Amino acid sequence: MAEAAVRLTALAEDLLGKPFPVRLRAWDGSEAGPPDGPVLVVRHRRALRRLLWRPGELGLARAWVAGDIDVDGDLYTVLDRLTGVVWERADAHRDPDSRLRRLRDPRLRTAARGLLALGGVLPPPPPPPEEVGHRAGSSHTKRRDRQAISHHYDVGNDFYELVLGPSMVYSCAYWGDGALTLEDAQRAKLDLVARKLALKEGDRLLDVGSGWGSMAIHAAREYGARVTGVTLSREQAAYARKRVAEAGLTDRVEIRVQDYRDVTDGPYDAISSIGMAEHVGSGRYQEYAAQLHALLRTGGRLLNHQIARRPQTDEATYEVDEFIDRYVFPDGELSPLGATVAGLENAGFEVRDVESIREHYALTLRRWVANLEDGWEQGVALTSPGRARVWRLYMAASALSFERNRIGVNQVLAVNTGADGASGLPLRTRTWT
Template identity: 45%
Template sequence: MTTTRGIAQSINSLFPGGVPVRLSAYDGSVSGDAESPYGIRLLTPQGLSYLLTAPGDLGLARAYVSGDLELEGVHPGDPYPLMDLVLDRTNFSLPRPAELLGLVRNLGLGTFRPPAPPPQEHLPAWRHKVEGLRRVSIGALLWGRHSKDRDADAIHHHYDVSNAFYEHVLGPSMTYTCAVFPTEDATLEEAQANKYDLICRKLDLQPGQRLLDLGCGWGGMVRHAAQHYGVKALGVTLSEQQALWAQQAIKEEGLDDLAEVRFSDYRNVAEGGFDAVSSIGLTEHIGVANYPSYFGFIHGKLKDTGRLLNHCITRPENTSRASAGKFIDRYVFPDGELTGSGTIVTAVENAGLEVQHHENIRVHYAKTLTGWNENLVDNWDACVAEVGLGTAKVWGLYMAGSRLGFERNHIQLHHVLATKTAKGVSGYPLRPAFGV
């Protein structure tokens, strides 16, 4: 005689060690840790199908973003407390055939048919090629994952969400990269200004010099360097909305004579002879296979003794596949790739640049993400009104999960400072002059 288990018990049995929070389902069944203040509630058969057809973080994210699954005991703008319990325990493999047959009897064959992903999900790599033939250019098909057209599409997906939404989440600095906190109690705004100033000091910027900022976002580095260091700064971004916002900010701050932001692929920059190049959060987007051409491009744009500061999310090792993960790839950073800082240092050196300083500021990114989650919670209604509930939930999930990744050293953030050394002359002092 076959014993029929409830949906919650069936799902809980798939996770190694069970789910460490309360798990309930639309059939009234309950499993997991009944005493936990946090819970996962499965609301619909479609949510169950998401879990079973994409085991792990992708299926959970699909069910959550679509509204087929709820997280209990946490705010959707900051699900960190619940995620702290379930991180690294969300992946499961479907059981052996005999056990799978039991699941089919309990749950029904229809639950194993994949539903359409939520509209917030970006096409994965293979579907770009199969389903996107009519809209992808010949160049994109020939050059693959990081053609200019495809990079523009990926950046548009992530950064052209809404400038108003980013203002709510990022705060007045409009800076979407890791801050550097001078003290434990420094505010997010103080830490972002400190980050820009540290980079300016690492680059040894002087009045009258020329700076190229690759992937400049809303122009924070460009404006800081122009205003506080008197350099002539050019920033480029593939996000049209970022460029428009930055151009307006430059006008309002009276920096037109020193600062410029272009809506452009960095590969289209024709000028050269720059004293410094900053790359803050762009390397994650260009693809590891393109590191040689990217750092070669930078080498060609620098004058002799010029400096590069590369600021990039990294892995704590250099052997894993460079993918950022299924959820991140589909919902946050399409085509993003993360690798170890050693791979970046090697590529910088192979491009002919001399690495002078290498620094890990991982713990600062956990604090930065905490601040962004707090901003999202504080401005939740306005954010939902701006981008919709599904997208707002994606951001809460992504930022809380990323915070945990940095806290647990699953991911890191590295600064690599290098010079274009010519005939043994680097222009770098005997000891770093930028302090901490």
């Protein structure tokens, strides 16, 4: 197996039809590729067998999670160069017959034979243990949603404290206007949401997907709101209740372990949904929008903060990211911004403002990655080596996706406008700026 890196690089370049964008180091110590920059390290031949059995992103992700591949140097540079190649190839295969043509591609068959020679003829390696197991029944039933939320959020509050920092906010921060630290930027985001909702003393706020209670506490402490927070994560709820008690806000904040579909104690003056709608699913989005509309009083406001993907010419060809679905957010779905706005409007909302804060999420994710890398040994001890590697990869890759405009994040302000057309908003809507 001498010079395995040379053989692997040659296979990759033949398949891509261009130079391999990063340097590669193989298990035999050999290296090949451009001399500058970070190095993609293939620690074990098992990584090649993973690619043979699941070509593409999922095979690579499994190899990363298992520690079969690694990066020596800057992870972002390696991911950026590799994903750039992947997206170029994806753009070239958007038509319906692309999959069949790929199977017939002689370069693909040559690459498979080369991987087989280097990786060996053995059964497929078992997936690393953090992969989501078999999921029975239809997606986005109440039971299955509870399981999906538990997989992602019940990793351990101590682990999330390490990654998120003292703010314990797991959504895009809002940078600028003097926000120098992650905590400053998260506080600015919570305040932006409160101001868009025009919260005031005594208002009833429903915080859907309330997480560790940060929005509920901010709204009650800074604006005097009476807040009901709902989450499906029991670990989040226990943590949030403790924080509420320590803040002396138990008379103003209630945290429930409850599905948003089971909330019946409206009407509320305002609803915040921050980073929750991605778990709803496109098939259930109209139900989600209608439920929130029904829970708002006439003139009440909804602030829907949601990640969006880029629209496709043929939406029928959209495929869920396998790595994210199996290792990070089971059953999570991203929709284009236009579909989100249409869903809210179809439920009866009047959409009054849309703000894209895409670049802000890239900055936020890079801070989270830095927190994890700085406390790597602790993070591994709090979870497992595989789980820590999953979080590092998905957050770093997501940061690049936001930076390259492959995904975005938007705050949509919508109003339950009355039958007389009165929205209750001032003529100059953006009074929060």
